[in-house]
Amino acid sequence: MAKYALRLTVIAYLFFLVAWPLYLVGKNAFANGLDNITGILEDPDIVHALTLTVQVAVIAVIINTVFGVGISLLLVRYEFPGKRLLSAMLDVPLSVSPIVVGLALVLVYGGRNGWFGPALENAGFQVIFSTPGIVLATVFVALPLVIREVVPVLEEVGDEQEQAARSLGANAVQTFRRITLPSIKWGVIYGVVLSLARSLGEFGAVKVVSGNVLGQTRTATLVVEEKYLNFDKGGAYATAFLLALVAVACIITVSILRPKEDR
């Protein structure tokens, strides 16, 4: 009896908190048939925002994947002073407010008063209120995701095979490509999918650093806010629906790909 009460409580909680609200966004997006969706896809500014969002997310994911795999290898396979501190610091981006992330980047890379901003600007490189700033903000917020997926896998597989490969004369690149990479493949893929979802959806940090210029630095999440506040609820729901669709697709992909290791 208690079992069914618990089961029911959990299902009801998740239904009212997640499932039903999520369903309503889909319903509102298609309230006028396909009009809302075609409406945003015919607006060149929104198409620009969607394209920018995808470009930024792809760049951010590539950077975070290279950095994440590299640092995971260093953390798991090597000993160096400050390792524990570094490992803890790598989680910081998960718990810092996106607005603080944006502020932090503006304070260093801002064109007027930033620590490095004016020098970079004189060299002809604008970071804040421009695409590089959006990329930096996105990379910052999604930084730990690949690492958190890859580190446990690397620890799990151990390094016996790598040592064997090396003792048989393989160099570092060969060992990485033939032995390490195949064994951490799934961890990397989960990390990439989660980073992609997070990168496409970043809002607060991007809002601070982008300047939110229509047709230039406005990203998809900023479009949702703008549309909603300007009483174009159809457009807001349609854009939100597209973003939600990608996010849910990412989560379902991970849930299908991931082996049921804990069962």
Add this chain to the structure above:
Amino acid sequence: MSSALLVPDRPAASRRRAARGGRRLTRVSGLGLGIAMMWFSLLVLIPLAAVVVTGTSGGWSGFWDAVTNEQTAAAIRLTVGTAFLVTVVNVIMGTLIAWVLVRDRFPGQRALEVLIDIPFALPTIVAGLVLLSLYGPNSPLGINIANARPAVFLAFLFVTLPFVVRTVQPVLAELDKEAEEAAMSLGASKFTVFRRIILPSLTPAIAAGAALSFARGVSEYGSLVLLSGNLPMRTEVTSVRILSSIENDNVDSAAAVATVLLVISFAVIVILDLLQRRMVRRG
């Protein structure tokens, strides 16, 4: 299925690593570490240091004035208070959800697993819109909490949903059932078994999830933009307050308030690190 992104190092693996120990740095890996550290410093460490330096540039009194400004103090109280309440709810509901996912079997369970991860992947601005569609002006339930304080609570509850569930779930799944069965056979009631046998093993995981959920709540911004109305003294949270300071070109006071948030984040990171070590020892 577990979401390793929220789960600390697996105990068994960490033990093995501790026993084996890593290699010393070679020239190539040392260079790699150097480049990685430089990137990490340029992206994360130096900018965060800039926040603290700017926030405290006016000395202690400047910092204190910015933080105790009536409107700012109200925002910090609301944020920390609500995040605390939400964390309490998450400790109870998160443990309950993890329990049902691990110990119960029923059709559609896979769908629940996906539902729990959705708040993590959903863009926060979309999360706000999502909640607004059920609990806003056009609510099919007739509940409208838009622009009121419960909206802040609801938004925090939504975005922090996965944390306790995902930290408790793997620990619960690995728990040895023998101790429970022994206690039962000695006549302990179900409640006693839960309180005396199961709960103590779960406590570090629950605490870790609670810390993450508190940190996430305190730093939340995106989901509140459309939902809470950001009314000063009523529904304005700390992040919104920082943003309005930035937009009014009052960067010093923005950085001072941001420093408070950073201190909270760092405290959480330290607590988590200690808890993870404790979990590894127990594992």
